[in-house]
Amino acid sequence: MSENTQTTHPLELTDVSFGYDPQGPLAVNHVSFTIQKGSFVAILGHNGSGKSTLAKLMNALYLPTEGQVLVCGMDTTDDDLLWDIRKRAGMVFQNPDNQIVATVVREDVAFGLENMGVPQPEMIPRIDAALKAVRMTDHAAAAPHMLSGGQKQRVAVAGVLAMEPEVMILDEVTAMLDPSGRAEVLSTVRKLNRDKGITVVWITHFMEEAAQADRVVVLSKGAVAMDGPPGEIFSQVEELQALGLDVPPMAALAGELRRAGLLLPQGILTVADMVKELKQTLCPSR
Ligand SMILES: Nc1ncnc2c1ncn2[C@@H]1O[C@H](COP(=O)(O)OP(=O)(O)OP(=O)(O)O)[C@@H](O)[C@H]1O
Numbered sequence: 338m339s340e341n342t343q344t345t346h347p348l349e350l351t352d353v354s355f356g357y358d359p360q361g362p363l364a365v366n367h368v369s370f371t372i373q374k375g376s377f378v379a380i381l382g383h384n385g386s387g388k389s390t391l392a393k394l395m396n397a398l399y400l401p402t403e404g405q406v407l408v409c410g411m412d413t414t415d416d417d418l419l420w421d422i423r424k425r426a427g428m429v430f431q432n433p434d435n436q437i438v439a440t441v442v443r444e445d446v447a448f449g450l451e452n453m454g455v456p457q458p459e460m461i462p463r464i465d466a467a468l469k470a471v472r473m474t475d476h477a478a479a480a481p482h483m484l485s486g487g488q489k490q491r492v493a494v495a496g497v498l499a500m501e502p503e504v505m506i507l508d509e510v511t512a513m514l515d516p517s518g519r520a521e522v523l524s525t526v527r528k529l530n531r532d533k534g535i536t537v538v539w540i541t542h543f544m545e546e547a548a549q550a551d552r553v554v555v556l557s558k559g560a561v562a563m564d565g566p567p568g569e570i571f572s573q574v575e576e577l578q579a580l581g582l583d584v585p586p587m588a589a590l591a592g593e594l595r596r597a598g599l600l601l602p603q604g605i606l607t608v609a610d611m612v613k614e615l616k617q618t619l620c621p622s623r
């Protein structure tokens with residue numbers, strides 16, 4: 338299956354289950370989905386719904402107790418492919434302080450490359466390009482502990498980026514940041530997806546972040562509860578609320594207005610969408 342990497346998907350999960358305790362409930366329960374190359378997919382779910390477990394199954398940090406995970410066509414249970422799998426599927430975690438290992442930004446970005454045994458002359462342009470892509474070139478010589486949370490997460494993203502992965506899996510990387518840090522990290526990763534075609538799995542519990550994805554997969558109790566474009570997912574207000582999730586305020590308002598008899602289309606997520614659609618519905622001639 339791994340011979341032709343041109344046609345394989347970055348991630349392919351088939352009936353994947355994982356339990357921490359053989360006697361206990363499954364943390365990931367018969368999950369199947371394929372992530373298309375170049376897509377930006379949000380995984381959304383309540384606390385304990387299995388998001389982090391699923392993330393760790395996606396780059397062989399955990400192995401499925403049942404089913405199969407393929408990373409660029411490579412089975413994560415194949416020990417011989419472990420290195421290649423980790424290179425192709427890079428992970429960024431929630432806490433920026435736990436993933437910065439060096440005392441200088443540039444050295445931190447170099448860390449993964451050194452582990453991979455990339456020769457020095459090749460490392461330099463890769464580090465420079467990664468720092469540039471996350472707009473941290475000016476901080477290359479800085480001490481990471483002097484940076485803001487958002488800047489630290491961008492350094493962590495650069496460390497993964499320098500490995501030239503096919504897919505980046507980011508597990509609640511904005512959870513510990515203030516609103517401006519959150520926006521800066523999301524826009525950096527969105528840009529890497531658009532400009533460099535890197536496939537992104539963006540795990541979050543922030544609706545407004547998921548709303549910016551191409552596709553939203555909603556997890557509940559370890560299983561896929563919904564899967565579709567954000568406009569479709571966020572129009573299912575009651576279903577989301579039943580899963581313990583909020584909907585974006587404008588999507589909730591659109592639902593209320595529809596129930597009150599206003600003919601509004603699906604897919605309203607932002608204030609700008611709402612203004613546009615209300616204008617068209619209420620004053621179509623203007
Ligand atoms: N190391 C562990 N040992 C035992 N059970 C665990 C472990 N990690 C997670 N679990 C359990 O597995 C289930 C899924 O947890 P997981 O951390 O994957 O969910 P999550 O969606 O990432 O949650 P959160 O929103 O809190 O990050 C939960 O019931 C959790 O209690």
Ligand SMILES: [Mg+2]
Pocket residue numbers: 388389390508509
């Ligand atoms: Mg988690």
